[in-house]
Amino acid sequence: MQTHNPQENFHKVLIVGNGGREYALGLHLRQDSRIQELFFTPGNAGTATLGTNLALPHNQDIVEFCQSSSITWVIIGGESALVGGLSDELRAQGIKVFGPSRAAAELEGSKAFMKDFVAAHNIPTARYIQTSDPQKAKDFALSLPLPVVIKASGLCAGKGVIIAQTHKQAQDTIDSMLSGKEFGQAGECVVVEEFLSGYELSVFGLCDGESFTLLPPCQDHKQLYNDDKGPNTGGMGAYTPSPLCDQALLDKIATRIFAPTLAGMKARGTPFSGVLFAGIMVVDSEPYLLEFNVRFGDPECEVLLPLLQTPLLDICQAIESKQIARLPIRFRDGYCVGVVLASHNYPFGSSTPYPITIAPFDSTLGHICYAGVSQESATSPMLASGGRVALAIGVASTLAQARDNAYTIANAISFEGKLLRTDIANKALKA
Numbered sequence: 350m351q352t353h354n355p356q357e358n359f360h361k362v363l364i365v366g367n368g369g370r371e372y373a374l375g376l377h378l379r380q381d382s383r384i385q386e387l388f389f390t391p392g393n394a395g396t397a398t399l400g401t402n403l404a405l406p407h408n409q410d411i412v413e414f415c416q417s418s419s420i421t422w423v424i425i426g427g428e429s430a431l432v433g434g435l436s437d438e439l440r441a442q443g444i445k446v447f448g449p450s451r452a453a454a455e456l457e458g459s460k461a462f463m464k465d466f467v468a469a470h471n472i473p474t475a476r477y478i479q480t481s482d483p484q485k486a487k488d489f490a491l492s493l494p495l496p497v498v499i500k501a502s503g504l505c506a507g508k509g510v511i512i513a514q515t516h517k518q519a520q521d522t523i524d525s526m527l528s529g530k531e532f533g534q535a536g537e538c539v540v541v542e543e544f545l546s547g548y549e550l551s552v553f554g555l556c557d558g559e560s561f562t563l564l565p566p567c568q569d570h571k572q573l574y575n576d577d578k579g580p581n582t583g584g585m586g587a588y589t590p591s592p593l594c595d596q597a598l599l600d601k602i603a604t605r606i607f608a609p610t611l612a613g614m615k616a617r618g619t620p621f622s623g624v625l626f627a628g629i630m631v632v633d634s635e636p637y638l639l640e641f642n643v644r645f646g647d648p649e650c651e652v653l654l655p656l657l658q659t660p661l662l663d664i665c666q667a668i669e670s671k672q673i674a675r676l677p678i679r680f681r682d683g684y685c686v687g688v689v690l691a692s693h694n695y696p697f698g699s700s701t702p703y704p705i706t707i708a709p710f711d712s713t714l715g716h717i718c719y720a721g722v723s724q725e726s727a728t729s730p731m732l733a734s735g736g737r738v739a740l741a742i743g744v745a746s747t748l749a750q751a752r753d754n755a756y757t758i759a760n761a762i763s764f765e766g767k768l769l770r771t772d773i774a775n776k777a778l779k780a
């Protein structure tokens with residue numbers, strides 16, 4: 350008779366979320382022969398092809414499902430579940446989770462907390478104040494050169510940052526945020542900070558509460574239109590590794606930002622475990638922290654995972670046993686580029702669902718990650734149901750070829766109102 354513990358060799362994994370990031374996580378996990386079953390909640394019409402989608406609207410529903418179905422790992426994709434304490438509720442029942450506790454998720458959940466924390470640990474960041482007093486906020490805004498950055502402290506799904514071009518706009522923004530009209534509770538406190546001019550990087554650290562390993566640097570493209578024009582979005586495309594970040598810069602990001610953050614969070618009794626995402630502005634070769642997110646970026650996750658060779662399950666286990674520093678994290682050589690295909694009302698509103706058609710393409714060029722897609726029934730056509738609909742992911746040995754591959758796939762995907770940037774990775778290719 351075999352004596353092995355089946356739990357060590359076979360896994361049932363639940364992924365929480367419904368975007369391209371969760372699809373990418375599922376696609377990666379599907380390649381791991383130890384995964385017996387994969388579930389998503391709520392998932393999307395794309396994840397339904399990788400596993401089983403479930404409607405589990407409340408934390409308690411998730412906990413009960415994990416218990417009744419012997420789920421061995423829960424991977425939480427997005428910030429709202431983390432800030433809502435899902436990890437803590439699962440861990441309290443002995444269920445293993447990839448993702449930080451509610452207390453550690455405050456690094457993203459409260460920009461006021463984050464800024465005070467980083468200031469207390471001498472982590473380089475923009476000069477700021479955080480306050481609920483409109484007069485104090487305005488006085489500080491008036492003391493700063495233009496433009497001035499105003500942020501709602503709480504979670505706003507990427508919409509809570511305004512770059513005011515005039516002091517009048519700064520004052521009006523402060524009033525409207527603090528009145529609660531625009532962002533409700535999330536705007537009860539604002540952060541006013543100086544504008545930093547440089548280029549942005551997304552840097553991810555796998556953290557086990559004490560140690561961390563940085564992943565290859567990524568660059569996102571936040572604005573809706575080419576040349577960084579138009580409104581901010583969740584991200585219109587990304588690539589990795591970014592040649593705009595050399596080892597010297599990555600070392601500074603490790604020692605000046607990640608090391609003091611992990612030490613500081615541990616010291617206050619809220620160690621950070623999971624993936625910590627630092628949004629960095631590089632000004633004259635020096636890194637400044639713009640924001641922390643307590644989860645993988647979307648679309649950064651979709652470009653990191655195709656190059657990641659170390660199984661995510663091993664990473665989850667190393668984090669759980671506080672051994673992340675000992676696990677070699679291997680990435681394959683080459684580059685990955687992801688181009689977001691959004692629906693015509695993105696990022697302002699929802700769109701009419703339109704059918705998606707996909708022309709055949711050479712699968713060695715890359716693949717599609719599905720995000721804002723739905724289906725009326727398992728046999729009906731997939732619909733572009735709004736927001737960021739899908740990503741075209743190109744992989745190749747050079748950045749230029751990976752970009753070309755991503756655009757070849759992007760051009761193979763059609764739906765009414767398809768919106769995309771045509772300059773993803775151009776900054777790096779020109780540099």
Ligand code: AMP
Pocket residue numbers: 475498500507510542543544545546549571581628630639640
């Ligand atoms: P955040 O959610 O704090 O990262 O802000 C969203 C976006 O606003 C960032 O990705 C930047 O493009 C921009 N941003 C935020 N803070 C600053 C700042 N202090 N200086 C310049 N741009 C900023």
Ligand code: GLY
Pocket residue numbers: 507569583584642645646647648649
């Ligand atoms: N791509 C930025 C984010 O996930 O917030």
